[in-house]
Amino acid sequence: MGGRELKEALRQAALDEGFAKMGVCRPDAIPQAAERLAAFLSKGRHGQMGWMERRSGWRSEPGALWPEARSVVMLVEPYTPAHDPTDVLARRDRGAISVYAQNRDYHDVLKKRLKRVGRWLLEQEAGEAIKVFVDTAPVMEKPLAEAAGLGWQGKHTNLLARDLGNWFFLGAIFTTAELPPDPPGEEHCGTCTRCLDICPTDAFPAPFQLDARRCISYLTIEHHGPVDPELRPGLGNRIYGCDDCLAVCPWNKFAVAAREAKYAARPDLLAPRLADLAALDNAGFRETFSGSPVKRIGRDRFVRNVAYAIGNSDDPALRPVAQRLCDDADTTVADAARWAAERLV
Incomplete structure (x- = not known):
């Protein structure tokens, strides 16, 4: 052939x-x-x-x-x-998990x-x-x-x-097979800057450039240890990844529906309650996120993210939840919990 x-x-x-x-x-x-x-x-x-x-x-x-x-x-x-992945951002007592990890x-x-x-x-x-x-x-x-x-x-x-x-x-x-190459793709962003303007932490120094150190996906997934206090408010209730820049792209009007049923969101991961997630121990975390990409960051990093989301909730009813984590065995979780509790006074 x-x-x-x-x-x-x-x-x-x-x-x-x-x-x-x-x-x-x-x-x-x-x-x-x-x-x-x-x-x-x-x-x-x-x-x-x-x-x-x-x-x-x-x-x-x-x-x-x-x-x-x-x-x-x-x-x-x-x-x-x-579903619209940005809807959960207004429900501050709930956590936002990136679409790909649901x-x-x-x-x-x-x-x-x-x-x-x-x-x-x-x-x-x-x-x-x-x-x-x-x-x-x-x-x-x-x-x-x-x-x-x-x-x-x-x-x-x-x-x-x-x-x-x-x-x-x-x-x-x-x-190793020799296949004829296709012509490269051409850029069609034009003057649109929606993806840059929507970023809550200003992670784009310029168009077509990303500073991962300010990106919520990086901060909630790859970054270990405490997140810079300056950036914590920008996380909002995003507890694993961020879809903001993807969600606002105008080219999504031509998006193709997913054919793989395993990519459809689990109902319990669409808008999980922060209070429930904050109570997870290692065993509970592994059970909840079995088979999910979320599992790879581990319980401590995940609950750290949940604590930041609680601190950004403006919901005083969640202060006791944060307080219960202030003596967590993981020092980063404890630091995040204290930060959250102080913001909800």
Whole structure:
């Protein structure tokens, strides 16, 4: 089977598997991304994510990750919410969990589907090889997806597309097979700045630039230890991640509905009560978030976030909840609880 014929057959196999879109690029197609990454790291904007710096060589040059790879197949899977994810922000006694984490861990779900597509490719081309990646290896999925023509990195630095919006996951299949590349995506943000203007913590120093140290997703997931007191009010009731910049993108009017039932929000994670979450011990936390991406940050970091949300609730009825955490065994949780209790006097 010729390269072009194989690529179109692979595209159909990916669509049959449930992916919304597929594109192909070369492993060396993102030299500009390497420059942006170097600038990001030199300014310290990666915060405590030291692994980004340690593996920057692989991120900057995907071919170095697997020199035998000749093509990168990028695939899109929508997780578009069936509800408005910003509604919960007004319910200050409830916690806001990012849409992608309201049910099963997408890493597990998406990787299984990618492997099935990859196996199909190997069945057609027995002498070739593949490697599958889902956001767990030093792979710059967003620049590669842009290079593969799936969309562009918007001013919020996330990938978006005119025919998909920005509610989707990315998966990558590196392969030794020679597949013709697609034209790269073109930027269509225009003069819109909604994603920049909505950010509660001013995490965007400029369009197309992110300072992770101020990003709520980073602060509630990756950052360990106390959050800067200056930034705590901006967290609001967001206890795991933040969807604000995604939710306001005008291109979401073309968003594609999620086909995977495992991405549909669990009812108990749409707007959980802060008081209930604050009472979780390690065992309760693991049981509540079994199979969820939330589980990986652990009980202490999660309850720290819940304490900050309680402090931002303006609800004096939650002060006793915060007070019960003031002597928590984890010093960061105790610090967050004291901060919350003082704000609710």
